[in-house]
Amino acid sequence: MGQFDSPTEATLARFKSETLSSSPAGSVVDKVVNLGGILLEAIGFTGASGGTKFFSVLKNLATKKDETNLIYFGDALVDDIRRLYRLCEELRQQFDERINSPEFSAVVANATLHITRTNVENRLKRLAHLIANGVKQDDLEPESLDDMMRAAVELNEADVILLGNLYKWQNHILNEKGMNPTKWYGDIQSAHQNLVKSGALNSHEHLNYRSSYLRLERSGLIQQITSINNLDGVGYELYALLMGGKKFYERLQEIAVPK
Secondary structure, three states, rough: OOOOOOOOHHHHHHHHHOHHOOOOOHHHHHHHHHHHHHHHHHHHHOHHHHHOOOOHHHHHHOOOOOOOHHHHHHHHHHHHHHHHHHHHHHHHHHHHHHHOOOOHHHHHHHHEEEEEEEHHHHHHHHHHHHHHHHOOOOOOOOOHHHHHHHHHHOOOOOHHHHHHHHHHHHHHHHHHHOOOOHHHHHHHHHHHHHHHHHHHHHHHHHHHHHHHHHHHHHHOOEOOOOOOOOOOOOOOOOOEOOOHHHHHHHHOOOOOOOO
16 A cells, blocks of 8 residues: 555645535435546546545535545545556546446445544545445445445554455465365465564564454454464464455555456
């Protein structure tokens, strides 16, 4: 994931000076239906003013929500969609159709419910990544994305780094076609040993890793594997990366990795 660039004070002042609260609210249905088209208008502008209308709709959709969080999220989503179009120019028409779909609008509307649960910029950025990469992968199923959005705002940076290490060492196992169940445990155990030997797990942070493992497991991204041979101690328990964890980690990237 790239570093999140906070909006400038000028952007915040501009947003508030637009008297967004006086914008016609209309019905929630109207706001949702128009959301995709308004976002497409926003990404057509390269200047700071391009997202004003989009921010206005978000503000109306998310009544009484934190304006600063909306700005962070809105800026991040506009930037991510622009990047997506720039890197995948040949798929522009398909992206237009997906963004104009009711599913996209529903997902963005749902994201505004999650932004009140955190003021951490990187977590708001994760929400934008999930949506933009959902467009790229043609996967905007609201229920699936809702679970990932919840994890995006609940997990801290150390949790995501640990998930990334599990992904690095175990992704090849999940990518195997026709994976042999009897071989799976041995592969997970071998991958775990390689992770420990790599030094990626700081021995001074092993107790914190246990907390991260528990949060990742509670989010349905990994699963503990019972082992009677854990010679590395507390914080180094054996965990398997699940398909949900693989998908979630990939969707947190600037542009989703290929399936």
